[in-house]
Structures are given as structure tokens and as C-alpha cells.
Amino acid sequence: MFDVVIPLYNKSDSIERCLRSLESQTVSVSTVIIVNDGSTDHSLKKAERFIDGSQLNFSVLNQENRGVSAARNSGISKSTTDFVCFLDADDEWHPDFVMLMRDLIADFPGAELYCLGHVVSESGVIYKPKHGCGEGFRGYVQNFFVTSARGSVANSSKVAVKRTSIQSLNGFSESVIVGEDLFLWIQLAILGEVVCDSTSAVTVYREYDVHRVARHSSVPYPLEYFGRHRNEVKQVVGLKSYLVRMGVLHVMGASMERDFLGGWRRLSALFRISPLWGVLSLPILCIPAKILRYAKKKRMK
Numbered sequence: 001m002f003d004v005v006i007p008l009y010n011k012s013d014s015i016e017r018c019l020r021s022l023e024s025q026t027v028s029v030s031t032v033i034i035v036n037d038g039s040t041d042h043s044l045k046k047a048e049r050f051i052d053g054s055q056l057n058f059s060v061l062n063q064e065n066r067g068v069s070a071a072r073n074s075g076i077s078k079s080t081t082d083f084v085c086f087l088d089a090d091d092e093w094h095p096d097f098v099m100l101m102r103d104l105i106a107d108f109p110g111a112e113l114y115c116l117g118h119v120v121s122e123s124g125v126i127y128k129p130k131h132g133c134g135e136g137f138r139g140y141v142q143n144f145f146v147t148s149a150r151g152s153v154a155n156s157s158k159v160a161v162k163r164t165s166i167q168s169l170n171g172f173s174e175s176v177i178v179g180e181d182l183f184l185w186i187q188l189a190i191l192g193e194v195v196c197d198s199t200s201a202v203t204v205y206r207e208y209d210v211h212r213v214a215r216h217s218s219v220p221y222p223l224e225y226f227g228r229h230r231n232e233v234k235q236v237v238g239l240k241s242y243l244v245r246m247g248v249l250h251v252m253g254a255s256m257e258r259d260f261l262g263g264w265r266r267l268s269a270l271f272r273i274s275p276l277w278g279v280l281s282l283p284i285l286c287i288p289a290k291i292l293r294y295a296k297k298k299r300m301k
Helices: 015-023 043-052 068-078 097-107 144-150 163-168 180-191 210-215 221-228 230-234 239-256 260-273 275-280 282-286 289-300
Strands: 002-008 032-037 058-063 083-086 113-122 125-127 138-140 159-162 194-206
Touching: 002 015, 002 043, 002 068, 015 043, 032 043, 032 068, 043 058, 058 068, 068 083, 068 163, 083 163, 097 113, 097 159, 097 194, 113 180, 144 180, 144 239, 159 163, 163 180, 180 221, 180 239, 221 230, 221 239, 221 260, 230 239, 230 260, 239 260, 239 275, 239 282, 239 289, 260 275, 260 282, 275 282
Parallel strands: 002 032, 002 083, 032 058, 113 194
Antiparallel strands: 083 159, 113 125, 113 159, 138 194
16 A cells, blocks of 8 residues: 655644544545654644554654645655655545555555545635646546646645655655745646546645745746746656646635735746746735635635
């Protein structure tokens, strides 16, 4: 089967919910690897209390706070299975996640990245974001970038990755603040096949987190990297469209938060990738936050 890596940093309000979702699986994972990234709240105590009463196989690693990428990489280094899954400590898997992922890997072998669908819980509202592959899709993704430009395909709580492949890419970039996971999915999609089952099997929680405030004005790493390496963008069909979508959405996110510094930084990065879309996205910073939030709610329905 596969191991699951959970990076844990100050998630005392959600870690038990996360772990309960693993215990409720119809098919068990091999080992749950919890990497405590220097938590200063009661996260570790709550996790240890849960472990004491659980039948699952757990491994707990403790390290000084080095960030989510370092925590995931530490977990990967302790994994022994062919595939590794990741689950953020504030998200939860639906009971059939492991079964669906197991069957997907068995039916479509040889891929680098396997993805399931998800729903989002935000401020008490649960909605299903648009999936790039469409409802009922199950199989090899023809072009990960073209598909992802239409809607979500991969995120950190709904994928399984071939362990040897992620190690060959040196794992998640530990120097990156925002978009470290997106950059890795891009690398894996360039490396080989991507397989997807669009069935929703994860709930991703988007709530205010004081520990993410420092990330608000940052530019997602894929925009920074490919803005400096535009020749690489030209070599991959569909990558530019994917990066443009990413850039526009992040400009909108900054505008909704009235974070004009972050919005300008993201616009600048987007302009380096596509001058046209950089110019077209400039008015987004002038749109009132109420209108952007209303548009977002309309998309959620």
C-alpha cells in the first residue's frame, strides 16, 4: 500500500479530526508518519493521545520548526512504501480515499502522480470547486497543464506520489514559502504520466490561520521560477496557460485581502510570463473587495 505523511505545526484544533479520518478508512494505509515541526501548542499531545487509543501503525518524528516542506521531506525519508500520500493536519480524507487511490494505482500503473477530487470547507460553507478533468473522469490525464488551467487537479492532501520519483527531484523545496507543492506537481507532470479520479475523497479546510499571514504578500514559486526561465515554459505544452491561471487567481486573492503589495508582486511575476495577461489583470487590483467576494461566492454555488 502506501505511507501517509502529515506535517504538524500548531494544529491543535484540527489534528484529531485529521487522524480520525485515517482511522475511518475502509482500507488502511501502511504507516502514518507524523512530523511535528516544532509545534508550540497542544498539537503533539493531542496526536499522542489519539495514537495511544488507535490500531493504526504510527511513526512520530520531532524536529525544530523548519517549515512544511522540510516536514514533508523528513516524512518521505522515513517512508518505505512505493507510493507516498500527504495529508495536511487541517484536512480530512473521506472513508474511501485509500481504497480509491489503491484501485487507481492498480488500474493505471506507471504514472508519477495520482490525484483524487476534493471539496472545500470555508467559513462553514462546503462547496466543490471545478475539477479540470470533469465529473466522472478516471484515467490518464492527457495534458496535466491544459487540464489544470480549467480547474483543480492536484493538491497536497489528495495525491499519491511515487517515492523514488519524488526523491530523484529532491522532494519539496525547503527554501520556498508559497507554491512549493505546485512546483513539485509541475516537475512530476513533466517527468511522466499523471492519473486522476475526479471523485471527491478529501475535504480541504480553508480557514484563517495566523501562521500564514507572512505568506500573504509572497509570490507562488512557480511564477517566480518560470518568470526567470521563460525558455522552459515554451518547451512544455500548456504550461503557460496553467501559470497564467495561477497568476490571475493569486492576484484576485491579494485584491480581496486588499493586499496591494502582494497583488503588485504577483502581477509583476505574471507579466514576466505573459505581458498580455499581466496588463489585462491590472484592473483586478482596482475592483472592490466586495465584488470579488461576491463573484467567488457565485462560483462556489
